Amino acid sequence: MRGRKQAAFLASIFSTLALSVSIILPTSTKAESAENYSLTIMHMNDTHAHADLLPNMVTAIKEVRAQDPNALLFNAGDVFSGTLYFNQFIGQADLALLNMMNIDAMVFGNHEFDLGSGENGQKSLSEFAAKANFPFLSANVDFSGDAYMASKQNNTYTETPEDGIVYNGMVKEVNGEKVGIFGLTTEDTANISSPVNVKFQNYIEKANEAVAAFEDMGINKIIAVTHIGYDSNPETGNDLLLAKYVDGIDVIVGGHSHTQLTAPVVVDQDENGAAKDKTVIVQAYQYSQNLGELKVDFDENGIVVGQTGQLIDVASKAADSEAAAVLAPYKSEIDSLTNQETGATAKKALTNPRLTDSAVSVRSNETELGNLVTDAMLAKAKERNENVVIAMQNGGGIRAAIDEGPITTGEVIAVLPFGNDPAVVQLTGDEIKQILEYSVRLAPAESGGFLHVAGMKFTYDSTKEAGSRVLTMQVKVNGQYEDIKAGQTYLVTTNNFTAKGGDGYEVFAKAYQEGRVQDIGAIDWEQLRDYMVQDLNGDVNPQIEGRIIDTLGKEQEPETPGQEPETPGEEPETPGEEPETPIEEPETPVTDDENNQDNDNGTETPVTDDNTSDDSDDNAGAVDDNKDNGSSDTDKNTQNQGSNTDKPGTSNNAGNTLPNTATNMYTMILVGGLLLVSGIVVMIYRKVKHA
Template sequence: MIKAIRGAGIALLAVFFAVSFSSYPNNVHAENNDSGQAVSFLYFNDGHEIGPVTDKLGTRGGVARIKTLVDSLKGEKIVAFGGDLGGGTLFGGVFKGFPMVEAFNRIPVDIANFGQHDFDAGAANALELVKASRFQWISSNLIGSDGKPFANVPDYLVIEKQGIRIGMIGLTSAMETTTRDEAVQQQDVIESAKKAVDKLKLENTDLIIALTQEPVSDDKALLAAVPEIRVVFTEEEAEDQSFVYEIDDGKRFVFSPQGNMGSIIRLDIRKDQAGNVNLSHEIMKVDETVAEDGELARLAAQYQQKLDEELGKTVAVITGDLPYGDNHESRFKETAIGNWIADAYRNYYGTDIAFANGGGIRASAKKGNFTLKDAKAILPFGNKIVVAEVTGETVLQALENGVSGVDRLAGGFLQVSGLSYTYDADKPAGERIAEANINAQPIKKDAVYKLALSNFMYAGGDNYSMFENAQTVVGPNEALTDFELLAAYASKLKTVDVQTEGRIVVKGFADVTSRHWAHAAVKELTGGGLMSGVGEGRFAPKISLSRGEVQAAASGFLDSSVSIWEEIGLDGTDANAPVSREELALAVKWLYEKKTAKSVPAETKSPFEDDTQISDKMRTAVAGLSKLGILEGRPDNKFMPKENATRAEFALLLWKVAGY
C-alpha cells in the first residue's frame, strides 16, 4: 500500500513540475581616496534570495543592489561574502545556490566563507558550488572525509593591496543543523582558528580578519582566545538591523550585517608611515534607495520567472490562514500548520506517529489557493521523510530533546501527529515531559511504533542521537521530500481546514524556563496574578513594558486603584505607551516606599557609567534603588536610562520589592 500511495504522489507532482542600523559615532567612515596605503573591506552575508526581500520589515537586499554599492566605491577593495547562499528559503531550496554563485561571479566577490545552509543539499552540491565559483572559498575548520580542508579550499588566505597584507580565516559552526554528510565534518572553531592564525603569523600580515558563521557570543569568545584576530565579520543577528560590537576599548570589532543581504559592512583599513593600521567603518544599507544594476536585475528576474513557472500550480484551497508564528510559535507550542505537516507525513506512509521539527517550518500558509511554491516556501530544506521502527523509550527521549531548547526557540521542537504530550517549562531540561500518549494511552517504553520523520533528524540533526539503533523501514534513497508530501496531502484533501487540538500542552513559560535570570520572579508574580503571559507558553520577557502593565501590577500589588503615574508626576493616559528604564525606576521607588513604609536612600549619584544621561528627576530613584541592591544596570556597568524597560526587568524589580 505504501508503494501505491508513493507512486500516486510522484505522478501527481510530476504533473505540477511539467536597517535601521546600530553603529558608533566615534568610528564613522571617512571617504577613501586612491593615494596612500588604504583599502576597503566590504562584507555581506545571508544570500538566500537573488532578488530583494519585501516584507513587514520593508525592502532589502538583492544582488543587483549589492553590485551597485560595490561599484560605487572607488579605490582598492576586497569584497567578502560570509556564507549561506543555498537552502533555507524557497529560492535556495529550489536552485541550491547556483544562481547566487553566478551573480557573485559578476559582482565580483573575492572571498567567501561557508555557512551551514550551503550544505543543505549535501556536500556534493556544495562542492559543485565551489567549482562554479570564480571567487575563492576558504575554511579553517571544515574538513572532508580525507581529513583535508573541505573541497581542498585553503584554510587561510592573504590578500595584499596598497602594501597592506590582510590575513583571513573562515569558521563555520552549527553544522548539526544542516544535512548530515560524512563528506564534510566540523572541527572545533577556536582550536582551528589558533592553527590557522599560527600559519598567518609567518605571513607578515598587517591585519587578521575572521569570517565566521556563529553567534556573536561565540565570536567574543573567539577574540578572547585568539588575540591576534582584530576583526570578526559574522552572521546576521537580525533581519531589520546591523550590529557593531567594540571589543577592548574599540581596538577590535565584531560586525554583524543585516539579514538577507540587507546591508554591507564597509571597513576602511589604512596603514600609516609608521606601519600602524587604523580602522574605520560604515554600514551601507541595501534598500530601495539603492538603484539596481541592470544586468543583475535582469538575471534575478529570469530566475524569479523560472521559479514562478515551476511552482505556481494550485493544488488545494486553504480555508483560513495557517501561521507558523511571528514569535516562532512552532518552536515551543502546537500550531495548526505544524499539525498539518506532521499529518501529511503520517498519512502518506500510514505510520503510527510522525514528527515535524518546528525549525524546518519557514513560512505561513495563507488562506486561498495553495501551490507547490507555497509548499516549498513552508518547507524549503528538501529533507527526505523516512520511516523507522522505534521503541516507546526512544519516542520519549526524542520528545525530551525537542523541549530541551524551548527557551532558545531551538528548531528541534517537535510538532506531532498520532500522539500528544505535555511539557513543563519550569523543569530542568531532560525532565520536562510530564505526559505523553498514543491513542489516548501512555506511551509504553518497550512497545514498537512506526515513526515518520525527516532524514535530518533521523541522522542526528538537532541532537536527535537516539535513533542510532532504530530499524529503517523507508530510507532516504526511496523517500520523498517533505514539501512533496505536504503538496500531495493538500491535493488529496482538496480543501485544507486544520486547527490546533490539544496535541501539545505547555505548562509554565517556554521563554522563561528555570535557567532564565527572572524565572523565580516571573513564576511568583504570574502565580499571584500580578502579571500574566501573552499567550500559551509565552511571557515575552524581552518585550517593552507598557504603562498599563505597570498600573495593573501596582494596583494588585498595593490593593489600590490609585494612579501610579499621577502619583509620580508622569503621563499614564496612554496605557500602551512604553516605559523607559529611568521612568520604571521612579515607579518602583514609589512602590517600594508605599509597600514598606521606608524611604529609598536619598543618593544623588548612581554607580553607572552613564549616570549623567539619567534625567534629574529620576536620578535619585536610580541611585537609591541601586544602593539598596534592588536595581541593576545592563552590561558594561551602564544603566541605559532612555531605553525601554522590559517585562522581565519589571518582574524582577517588583519581585525584589515584594521580598519573595
C-alpha cells in the first residue's frame, strides 16, 4: 500500500484500539476527534478570448477572497481563440486581466497551440507565458522539441514555483497544510490543434507518477487541474476516467468539454466498480460566464469527507473599475475592428426570418443564409478531412442577418456569435434519418433545433405523425445525388453544441458518448468569414436550392438519384448498390470538446459536453456498416454484382451464374484432385529421400 491507503489502514487499527480503551475508560477521558481541514478553490476554464466579462470576473474573485483570503484560483485552459480579442492581440488582452487575479496556476488547453503551424513552433504561447505572473502546470506535455517553450519547462514537482515556468506539479501551503497540484492536457491536441514539435504523453501514466511524487513528499491532499474534458472521448481520456483509474486524486478542476457542472460531481468507485476514496470533479462552463467555487473538507488522513460548490454568474457582478480601465484600450480597438470589412460582399440582403414577421423562419425552413453557413461548414471541414460529406447547423444558432453590400467582421460574428467549435460526427444513414425526423418534428412550427443542411437534401411531410415524416434523403457524391443508405456510415460536420446532443438530439448525444465526435480545431464564425473571402472570392449570393422540402401531404414524383453516365456495354447499376471498392471499417474515433442549447425564448442554455474517424470511403465519405448493422447475406452479395473478380461459383460471362449444386460438385472435385496430387508428391519425396 502507498500513502493514504497505508495511513488509512494504520488509522483503522488505532481506531479499533481506541474503541477498546474507550469501553474501559470513563467517558470524560475520550479524546476529541481532530477537526477536518477545509480548502476553498476557485476555477475558470475555456474563456476563449471573451475578455469583456473579465473585469466582472475580477469582482467575483475579490468577493470570494473577502470571505476566504487563502482560496486558491486555477485556470483550466483555452484562453486562446474565439473572438477578435485573440485575433488582434494573441492572448495579451486576456493576460492583462488574468494578471490582476492572482491565479495560482494555469494548465494548457488545446487551443493554446493553435498558432504552432504558422509560427513553426509555439512562439505566441511562449510570449504569453513570459508575461504571465503565474506558473503553468503540465505533467504530460513535452516541450523539449519546441524552440520557443523548451527553456521554460521544468520537469519537477516544486515547492517554489516561478511565474511563466512550466512544472509537472507544484506544492502550495494553505492554512498550514501542504497541497499537491499537477496539470494534464488532452492528448487529442495532436489531432485538433497545431502543436508541431510538442508531444503529449499518456494522461493516466503521468497522473499516477504525479500522485506517487506527492505521496513520497508526504502530501495527501492532491488536486489535478486538467484540460481533458469531463466526459470526452474515452480513447483520449476524460475526468471521469481519470478519477476511476488513478487512486489518490482528491479534486479534479476541469476544462475542455465546456461542461456546466452546477454542483460538484463525486466519483467513489474505481474502474472495476469497487469502492474508493472520493474524487470531486468541477468545471465552470465557458466564455468567462462563470467563476466556479468549491469548498472541500479533508479528514486527518487527507480523505475527502465533504464538499459543496457553486457557479457564480459573473455577469451579475459589477465590473471592477481598475480591471475595466486595463481592458479599455483593447476594447476600443476591437470595437473599431468589428466595423472592418472582411473583403466579402453580399449581393443581396441575407435575411434571418422568424414567423413573427415572415411566412418562413430560420427555425422551420431552408434559408439562403442557412445554406451559406452550412456550405461554409462543409467546405472548411473538407479541407481537414475530404471524406466529410454533410453539414448540419441548428437554426437557433444563426442569430442575425447580413445586409446587402460589404460584409463586416461584426456582421459575421453576429450571425454566429457563440464561437462554437465545429466537429465531425460519424453517423449511419439510419441515424441521419432519426436526426432529420427530430429536426422537423414540430414543423411547420419553429424549433431552435431545426437543421439547415449542405451536401445533402431531403423531403418530409409535416402532415404526417412526428417521427414518420421524412420521405427521401440524398447525399451529394461527385456532384450527383444518391440515396442515403441506412447501414452505411457518413461523416457529418456540425457545431459542437449539436454534436453533443444540444437541443435534445439524443442520437448526437449517443454518438458523442460512444466517441464518434471529433473536434476539428476551428471556430465557426471564422469558417464562415474565410469561406466567403477565400472560396467565394468575396462574391456572396446564396440561393434556395430545394435542400429541405415540406410536401405538405402532396404526392410527389419519386426523384431518381443522380448517376454518372453509363459506359456502353456495362451492366446497369442497381440503385442503392454499395460501391464495389472494398471499404475499410472505421477506426475508433477520438473526441473532444462545446456550445449552447437554444430554448423557446431564444436564449442559450448549456449542456454537458470533445469524435470521429477519418477512415471512410473516398467515393462517398462513408463506411460500409452492413456487417455491424446485421445486413443479410443477400445484401452483401448484391454489393458484388457486376464485379469482374473471379470467385468460386461465379462466371465471367455477365448474368451467367452456376447453380449451387454445380458449384458444390465442382468445388469437391477440385479439392479432391488437389489432395490426390499432394499425396502422390509426398510419396515420391519419401521414396527419393530413402533411396
